[in-house]
Amino acid sequence: MSRFLISTPCECQASLSATLDEHRHVTAGWATRSPRGRSAAGEADKELAPAHSINAHLDRFDVAWLCPYCGRNTLRTFDAGAMRRLPAASASPAAGLVPPGTTSSP
Numbered sequence: 001m002s003r004f005l006i007s008t009p010c011e012c013q014a015s016l017s018a019t020l021d022e023h024r025h026v027t028a029g030w031a032t033r034s035p036r037g038r039s040a041a042g043e044a045d046k047e048l049a050p051a052h053s054i055n056a057h058l059d060r061f062d063v064a065w066l067c068p069y070c071g072r073n074t075l076r077t078f079d080a081g082a083m084r085r086l087p088a089a090s091a092s093p094a095a096g097l098v099p100p101g102t103t104s105s106p
């Protein structure tokens with residue numbers, strides 16, 4: 001099963017991310033932003049961000065997020081050919097399908 005990771009900055013400086021399945025439907029959406037002030041752990045805030053894809057059957061399709069930090073409804077257009085593909089599983093033998101430098105670090 002192919003999965004894709006997309007992300008885009010929100011107007012409020014948060015980073016909006018989502019994973020898509022092979023039909024380009026959103027399987028998970030979240031937002032992160034750098035912690036302000038506290039640097040101890042260096043851990044970014046992460047909040048659930050409802051997201052859904054629009055016209056997912058098209059090569060150019062839109063994904064809309066509801067940003068949990070600023071409440072905006074953020075719409076971005078993505079090109080299916082430019083999406084980053086996630087490895088199906090960490091132990092997958094299909095590593096050759098993934099271009100170098102795109103290893104995911106969840």
Ligand SMILES: [Zn+2]
Binds near residue numbers: 014
């Ligand atoms: Zn925002």
